[in-house]
Amino acid sequence: MVMRNTNDDEKMQNLIDEFKKDISSKNNEILGYHDKIDALEQEIIRLQKLIPGETSKLKVKREKPEDIFDPDGASAVIVKDLVKQFGDVTAVNGINLDIKKGELFGLLGPNGAGKTTTINMLVGLLDPTEGTASVGGYDVKRDLNKIKEIIGVCPQEPAVFKFLKGRENVELFGNLFEMDKNVLKERADKFFEASGLKEASNRKAKGYSGGMLRQLNLIIALINDPKIIFLDEPTVGMDPRVRRKTWTFIGDLKQKDKTIILTTHYIEEAEALCDRVGIIDYGELIALGSPKELMKKHDAKNLEEVFMKITGRRILEGV
Amino acid sequence: MMQRVLALVKMELLKLIREPANLFLNMLFPAILTLVFGLAFGGLGGGDSSLFDTMAPGLFAYACIFLIMTVAMSFTDDRESGLLKRINVTPTTSTQFIGSHIITNMFIAVFQLAIVFLLSLLMGFRPNVDVLGVIMAFVFMLFLSLCSVGLGLITATIAKSAGAASGISFIFILPQMFFGTFMPLTEATRVIAAFLPSYYVTEAITTIFNGVSPFAVEILMQLGIIALMSIIIVILGIFLFKKYGKV
Numbered sequence: 412m413v414m415r416n417t418n419d420d421e422k423m424q425n426l427i428d429e430f431k432k433d434i435s436s437k438n439n440e441i442l443g444y445h446d447k448i449d450a451l452e453q454e455i456i457r458l459q460k461l462i463p464g465e466t467s468k469l470k471v472k473r474e475k476p477e478d479i480f481d482p483d484g485a486s487a488v489i490v491k492d493l494v495k496q497f498g499d500v501t502a503v504n505g506i507n508l509d510i511k512k513g514e515l516f517g518l519l520g521p522n523g524a525g526k527t528t529t530i531n532m533l534v535g536l537l538d539p540t541e542g543t544a545s546v547g548g549y550d551v552k553r554d555l556n557k558i559k560e561i562i563g564v565c566p567q568e569p570a571v572f573k574f575l576k577g578r579e580n581v582e583l584f585g586n587l588f589e590m591d592k593n594v595l596k597e598r599a600d601k602f603f604e605a606s607g608l609k610e611a612s613n614r615k616a617k618g619y620s621g622g623m624l625r626q627l628n629l630i631i632a633l634i635n636d637p638k639i640i641f642l643d644e645p646t647v648g649m650d651p652r653v654r655r656k657t658w659t660f661i662g663d664l665k666q667k668d669k670t671i672i673l674t675t676h677y678i679e680e681a682e683a684l685c686d687r688v689g690i691i692d693y694g695e696l697i698a699l700g701s702p703k704e705l706m707k708k709h710d711a712k713n714l715e716e717v718f719m720k721i722t723g724r725r726i727l728e729g730v
Numbered sequence: 731m732m733q734r735v736l737a738l739v740k741m742e743l744l745k746l747i748r749e750p751a752n753l754f755l756n757m758l759f760p761a762i763l764t765l766v767f768g769l770a771f772g773g774l775g776g777g778d779s780s781l782f783d784t785m786a787p788g789l790f791a792y793a794c795i796f797l798i799m800t801v802a803m804s805f806t807d808d809r810e811s812g813l814l815k816r817i818n819v820t821p822t823t824s825t826q827f828i829g830s831h832i833i834t835n836m837f838i839a840v841f842q843l844a845i846v847f848l849l850s851l852l853m854g855f856r857p858n859v860d861v862l863g864v865i866m867a868f869v870f871m872l873f874l875s876l877c878s879v880g881l882g883l884i885t886a887t888i889a890k891s892a893g894a895a896s897g898i899s900f901i902f903i904l905p906q907m908f909f910g911t912f913m914p915l916t917e918a919t920r921v922i923a924a925f926l927p928s929y930y931v932t933e934a935i936t937t938i939f940n941g942v943s944p945f946a947v948e949i950l951m952q953l954g955i956i957a958l959m960s961i962i963i964v965i966l967g968i969f970l971f972k973k974y975g976k977v
C-alpha cells in the first residue's frame with residue numbers, strides 16, 4: 412500500500428531535469444518557475460520516504476512498538492505510517508507525526524482529507540489498516556484502556572443526550588470517568604460559567620441551538636481534565652462571535668503538559684491557535700511545521716496560500 | 731465501576747421517562763392492552779371472568795416482550811447520534827455498558843409487571859395463588875425480560891437504523907405474542923412455540939395461577955429451560971453486538 416514504484420522517483424527527477432534545461436534557456440523566465448521546482452522537490456522528498464527500502468527499516472522496528480515509542484518521554488502522540496482503507500477508499504495514506512507534550516497541534520485540510528479518520532484511529536474508534544500509533548506513550552492497539560483514561564475527545568458531530576439537561580450530560584460523562592462528585596461539580600460549574608452556558612445548563616439539550624450544542628460537546632470532552640485532548644472541528648458551524656470565544660477557551664486550555672490536537676478546515680483558526688500544523692490532503696501529510704515556518708518556506712502570506720502553492724487548489728473548495 | 735453503571739442506569743431511566751414515545755411503548759401499551767382485554771373479557775364487564783383469567787399470564791408476557799423494541803431502539807438511537815462512540819472513548823467497558831442496560835430493563839420490567847398485575851386484579855382477575863406463587867411468577871417474567879434484552883441487542887446488531895430496528899424487532903415480538911401466549915396452538919404452531927421463551931413462561935405462570943405449587947417439578951423444569959434460554963440469548967446478543975454492532 413505504502414509502496415510506490417521507484418520509477419515515480421525517476422520520472423519526477425527526469426521531469427525536473429527537463430524543466431531545468433528548459434528554463435536555463437529562458438533566463439528571463441526563470442524566476443516564475445522557482446515555485447514549481449520547490450513543489451516538485453517537496454514531492455520527491457515525500458516519495459523517497461515511501462521507497463520500499465526506507466519503509467522496511469521502520470517495519471523491523473514496528474514489531475516491538477515499546478522500543479520506538481517515545482524514548483525520551485517528550486512526545487504525546489506518535490504516528491507511524493498510519494494507513495486506513497475503507498474498501499477501495501484510502502482515507503489515510505501513510506501519515507507520520509510526532510506531537511510533543513504541551514503542543515497545540517492542528518491537523519489542517521479540506522473536507523474528506525482524512526482528519527477525522529486519523530483522530531478516530533488515535534482514540535481507538537477505528538483499527539488502522541497499517542501502521543501504528545501511540546498516545547501518551549501507550550500503543551493504540553494494545554493499551555487502549557490506558558489511553559481512554561487520559562484522553563478527552565470532542566467529536567465532529569455533537570454527541571449529547573438530547574433528553575438530558577446540559578449539566579446532566581456533563582455529569583454522566585464525568586461519572587463514566589469515575590470522577591469525584593465534588594470535583595466534577597466544580598469543573599462543570601467552571602466550564603458552564605466560562606462558556607456562557609450557565610443558565611442553559613439546567614435546560615434539556617433538546618432546546619439548544621447548534622452553537623450551544625457544540626459548546627456542550629466541548630465541555631463534555633474536557634470534563635475529565637484529560638492530558639491529551641482531541642478536538643475534531645470544534646468550531647464548525649459556530650457563528651464568528653462564539654467561534655472567537657471558543658478559540659480563547661481552547662487557547663486557555665493550553666497549559667504545561669496538556670496536549671491539544673485539533674482538526675480544522677478553517678485556515679485562520681489554525682493560524683491563530685496552533686503551535687504547529689500538519690496539512691493533510693487526500694490522506695497524506697503534505698506540509699508540517701509552525702504556521703510561520705510554513706509561510707516562510709513557501710513564501711506565502713498565510714496557510715491558505717501555502718496549501719495553494721503545494722496543491723494548486725484552495726482549501727475550502729467544494730465545502 | 732458502580733459509579734459508571736449507576737450513571738448509565740440513571741440515564742436510561744430518564745430516557746424512558748422523558749421520551750413520550752418510549753414511555754407509551756413501555757409503560758402504557760401493556761397497561762392499555764390489559765385494560766382493553768379486561769373490559770372485553772373480564773369479570774368487571776359482568777360476564778364470566780374465566781376467559782380473562784386464561785389471558786392474564788399472556789398479558790404479563792406482552793409487557794416483557796415489548797422490551798425487545800425498547801432495547802433495540804435505545805441502542806440504535808445512541809449509535810446513530812454518535813453516543814455509543816462517545817461512551818466508547820471513555821474507560822467504560824462493554825460489560826459495564828450492557829450490564830447497565832440489563833439492570834435498567836429488569837427494573838422497568840418489575841415496575842411494569844406490577845402495574846399490569848394490579849390492573850388485571852382490578853379488572854376481575856382472580857388467580858388461585860399465594861405470595862410465593864406470585865414471586866415465582868415474577869421470577870419467570872424477569873427471565874423473559876432478560877431474553878428480551880438479548881433479542882433487543884441482536885436486533886440492534888442487525889438493524890442499520892433506529893427505524894429499521896423497530897421493524898426488525900417485530901420478527902422477535904410477533905411470534906412470541908401469537909404462538910407463545912394465550913392464543914390456542916395447532917400442531918404446527920406448537921412446534922414453533924417450543925422455541926419461544928414466552929411460551930414456557932406463560933405455561934408456567936398459568937399453571938402456578940391455577941393453584942399448582944411454584945416448586946412442582948414441571949414448574950422447576952420450565953424455570954430451568956427459560957433460565958438456560960435467557961443466558962444463551964444474552965450471551966449471543968453480547969457477542970454479536972460486540973463483533974458486528976460496530977459503533
Ligand SMILES: Nc1ncnc2c1ncn2[C@@H]1O[C@H](COP(=O)(O)OP(=O)(O)O)[C@@H](O)[C@H]1O
Binds near residue numbers: 500502
Ligand atoms: N466509514 C467510512 N466508510 C467509507 N469511507 C469513509 C468512512 N469514513 C470516512 N470515509 C472516507 O474517507 C475519507 C476521509 O474522511 P474523513 O476522515 O472524514 O475526512 P475529514 O475529517 O478530513 O473531512 C473521505 O473520502 C470519506 O468519504
Ligand SMILES: [Mg+2]
Binds near residue numbers: 528643
Ligand atoms: Mg472530519
